[in-house]
Amino acid sequence: MSDQFEIxxxxTFDAAHHLASNVPAGHRCAKLHGHSFEVEVYIRGSAEPQEGGWVMDFQDFEAALEPLRAELDHNYLNEIPGLEVPTMENISRWIWQRLAPQFPNLSRVILRRGSFGEGCVYYGPGK
Ligand SMILES: [Zn+2]
Structure with a gap:
């Protein structure tokens, strides 16, 4: 067994959204509004001391996330295919689904809404 790590x-991204179909009239999320979102993407792996000593290069990690960040930032989430119902759960799952082909060792996606003290942790599809 090799040592296991999560990196x-x-x-962060700023975006607008609203929830229509799943909230009653008058709900605070029913009207168009914006949030500052914070995302953490976790990857599990080993880091053999003699073979680089890391799970992956953080520079490569950052480069892989940038297109996703750019797609979300200053966008209207409801108009992004797959995010028509942009709840915290659906956004974190959407991020996972976009990254999974590149990162088979994806272990968690954490999504936070800055000013609300709220968040969501997605652990991947059920097995
Ligand atoms: Zn909202």
Whole structure:
């Protein structure tokens, strides 16, 4: 057995959204509004001391996340395919699904809404 690690990378984006179909009229999320979101992406792996000593290069990790960040930032989430119902759960799952082909060892996606003290942790599809 090799030592196991999780490394993570954090990025932020600002975006607008609203929830229509799943909230009653008058709900605070029913009207168009914006949030500052914070995302942490976790990757599990080993880091053999004699073979680089890392799970992956953080520079490569950052480069892989940048297109995703750019797609979300200053966007209207409801208009992004797959995010028509942009709840915290659906956004974190969407991020996972976008990254999974590149990162088979993805272990968690954490999504936070800055000013609300709220968040969501997605551990991947059920087995
Ligand atoms: Zn909201």
């Amino acid at each position: 993570f990378k954090r990025f």
